[in-house]
Amino acid sequence: MPQNALHGLVGLAVCRRMGRNAAQAQPWVMGVILGLMLPDADLYPAGILRLAGVIDGFDVIHRTATHSLFLVVLLMILGGVFRSKPVWSAACMGLSLGVGLHIFLDVFMWFSALPLLWPLNVLGEGDLGVVDVWKGVEIPEMAKSFRDVLEMLFAAIYLTSLAKIGREDPGTSSARKLKGCVYVCWGLLAVTSVVAFFVPYDGKMVFVTGVLLLVFVLPVLWWQTWRLRAPITAWCLR
Numbered sequence: 001m002p003q004n005a006l007h008g009l010v011g012l013a014v015c016r017r018m019g020r021n022a023a024q025a026q027p028w029v030m031g032v033i034l035g036l037m038l039p040d041a042d043l044y045p046a047g048i049l050r051l052a053g054v055i056d057g058f059d060v061i062h063r064t065a066t067h068s069l070f071l072v073v074l075l076m077i078l079g080g081v082f083r084s085k086p087v088w089s090a091a092c093m094g095l096s097l098g099v100g101l102h103i104f105l106d107v108f109m110w111f112s113a114l115p116l117l118w119p120l121n122v123l124g125e126g127d128l129g130v131v132d133v134w135k136g137v138e139i140p141e142m143a144k145s146f147r148d149v150l151e152m153l154f155a156a157i158y159l160t161s162l163a164k165i166g167r168e169d170p171g172t173s174s175a176r177k178l179k180g181c182v183y184v185c186w187g188l189l190a191v192t193s194v195v196a197f198f199v200p201y202d203g204k205m206v207f208v209t210g211v212l213l214l215v216f217v218l219p220v221l222w223w224q225t226w227r228l229r230a231p232i233t234a235w236c237l238r
C-alpha cells in the first residue's frame with residue numbers, strides 16, 4: 001500500500017488524463033485502476049498465515065511477487081504477445097502501468113522496505129533490489145495506527161467518487177447501492193479513530209484494521225470498481 005482506495009483515486013486521475021488515447025478503453029482503464037489496487041491482494045494469504053500462527057505472512061508474502069518490477073515487465077511482455085487480441089493486450093498494458101504505479105507509490109508512501117527485484121533478494125546474497133526510503137526513521141506506533149485508519153477515509157472518498165461517476169451515467173443504477181457502503185466507511189473511520197487512541201498498534205490495532213480491510217473494505221472497493229467499469233470508462237473518455 002499506501003491506502004488501497006488512494007491507489008484507486010490515483011488510477012481514476014491517470015485514466016481521466018490518458019484514457020482518451022487508449023485504443024481499447026475499457027480493458028485499459030480497468031487494467032490501470034485494478035493494477036493499482038490488486039497488488040495488495042497478497043494481504044489475504046499473508047493475513048491467513050499470520051492468524052493461523054504458521055509464519056509471519058506479512059514478512060514472507062506481503063509486498064513480494066505482486067510488488068516486483070518483474071511482474072510489471074511480464075505484464076508488458078504479455079501485452080505484446082497478445083497483440084492479435086486487442087482486448088487482452090490493452091488489459092495487460094493497463095495492468096502493467098497500474099502495478100508499476102502501485103510500486104512507485106508504495107516506495108514513498110508506506111513506512112517499510114520494498115523488494116523491487118523480488119525474488120532476487122530471497123535467492124541471492126544480501127538485499128538485492130530492496131529499497132527503503134524510510135531507513136533510519138523512527139515511525140511512532142500511533143502514526144502506524146492512523147496510517148491504517150486512513151484506509152477507511154480514502155475508501156469513503158473513493159466510493160463517493162464512484163457514486164458521482166455512476167450518477168453521471170444514466171444507464172447505471174449504482175448510486176443508491178454505493179451510498180450504504182460510503183456510510184459504513186465513514187462509520188468505520190469514526191470507530192477506528194477512537195480505538196486507535198486506546199489500543200497499541202502491535203498489540204491489537206493492526207488486527208482490528210486488518211480484519212476490517214480484508215472482510216469489508218477491500219472486497220467492496222474492488223467489486224464496485226469492476227461493477228462500474230462502463231461508467232468509469234465513459235467518465236475517463238469524456
Ligand SMILES: [Zn+2]
Pocket residue numbers: 001002039040063067102106
Ligand atoms: Zn502495496
